[in-house]
Amino acid sequence: MARTVFYSFHYERDVHRVQLVRNVNALEGQPLLNSQHWEEVRRQGQKSIESWIDKEMAYKRAVIVLIGSQTATRDWVLYEIERAWALKKPLLGVRIHGLSSMGAVDAPGANPFQAVSGISGVPIFDPTETGWNGRIDSKATFNKMSRNLESWSSQGKVRLW
Template sequence: MARTTFFSFHYKDVESFRVNVVRNSSMFKKPGDTSKVIDGSIWEEAELKGDAALIRLVNENLVGTSVTAVLIGTETHSRRWVKYELVKSFVSGNAILGVNLNRIRERETSSITPKGLNPLDRLAIYVPDDYRTLTFLELVNGRWQTFALLPQVLNRKSNSIYFEKSLRAYLGMVGDQDRKIRFSALFDTFCWKTDDGYNNLASWAEDALAKKTHQL
């Protein structure tokens, strides 16, 4: 299945070469499988111009993509713009998956770093009784608060892949009284090393797309 994958990550994992390991995987040796990665120098330039420029940069690079893969290092969960990329991916209708990088050795030191917190565990969607809006939440210091960069959207099926039908089914299944659904309840996470990401990343992306289709 042809796809374009948007990669979300902390730039420290570019310096350690972990992101490059993923980009050199067998997924990108197959016709039709492509990726979109925002170059570090472009990020630096946009950061100097403020939040509006960064939002525009992410939004423009998400156009034409169908899958978002968050590459999870030790500190990825704390990166504000990773959170925005994931929430915006949801609103844009991308399939989403997580990939833990911690067991990939750093290029310079050959060390394995501690496993980071999963950003998909730290983002959630609040669904009201009438399903008319979705409010995005982030976990900060043990408390859920509104995600300021993209706090709320109208619950229109055309906007995203997991709206009324699947959210209603999920809430009915778990009996979630506070009507909050973590991203990790909707999207899968894998380990690059133990789950053989080199050979399986393309399959993970296909499975995420299939899951999206079934939830429409």
């Protein structure tokens, strides 16, 4: 199983949901930058961001894209997917729109792997649970993700050539 992972996600929109994922403690991920540190890295330009990503991803055993409603449109997420594929890191997605962020769930997002040329067959796991009323049950979603995240992490797709 992939015990150390790199989490790829849309920072501004999903950081609270990602914190819930990290709180599961099933996997060790890269440290989350607080908004001030992220701005510091970002102000230094594209090469600085690429360097931070490359350094953080280097010794991770897998890359998990945490898919929220806008993840597939984020340039840095697409860069991270391309980089993981080039490094032959196991790659997978986990939908997080059903986790509560400040008391609200979100709409599901597009498949970010379809936005990157040459990548196919990457599994996406969706822990989203609904209640009797058809609405997303964020607590049940969190519990399902907690039970399965570790096993999902070992099922990533690897580029073979």
